[in-house]
Amino acid sequence: EVQLVESGGGLVQPGGSLRLSCAASGFTFSDYWMHWVRQAPGKGLVWVSRINSDGSSTSYADFVKGRFTISRDNAKNTLYLQMNSLRAEDTAVYYCARDRFYTQDYWGQGTLVTVSS
């Protein structure tokens, strides 16, 4: 059974940093691209970032370029999202999702990031 478990969310001040993790199990993690998608409270889903299977290629939504970094450790079956220079508008539930041929097919339960002073 595919399982994705996010962690690392919490309360952070504007301008601060946070690193999210996504532990994967139930599939061969190193074979799949992975995504981060976020959802602000009461709002819709927004794609944030993608990384290919070996970590050599990454892509980002314009609103996080230069501030967020996606990475992965295939030996630990873990996906990461390093978030710097956080803003109030980054407040959201952050989901990791597995990619299967350009579709996010399995999702974790999400971790809440709150940016507030």
Add this chain to the structure above:
Amino acid sequence: QSALTQPRSVSGSPGQSVTISCTGTSSDVGDYNYVSWYQQHPGKAPKLMIYDVSKRPSGVPDRFSGSKSGNTASLTISGLQAEDETDYYCCSYAGSYTWVFGGGTKLTVL
């Protein structure tokens, strides 16, 4: 990277059919057959219902179907059931390894 356009809400009676539209541009929906649809119950993770415009993952009832014409994709739910009442999101590949979601549609079963 503008969001795809979905109606904010749709409704239908049990047993009826409803269609949710998802309008993008020639750079996303119109250019790729990588359109997917997700069902999301409150407080839960999204669940994949349709991928590649019209394919259903294993376990998704055949009451759910997808299609595309030009820059607009559609999700049709036939034989509406009370359990279908929730939020639905479309998503399209937008090139250069980026994706774009729709704003979401709330389905009400009357």
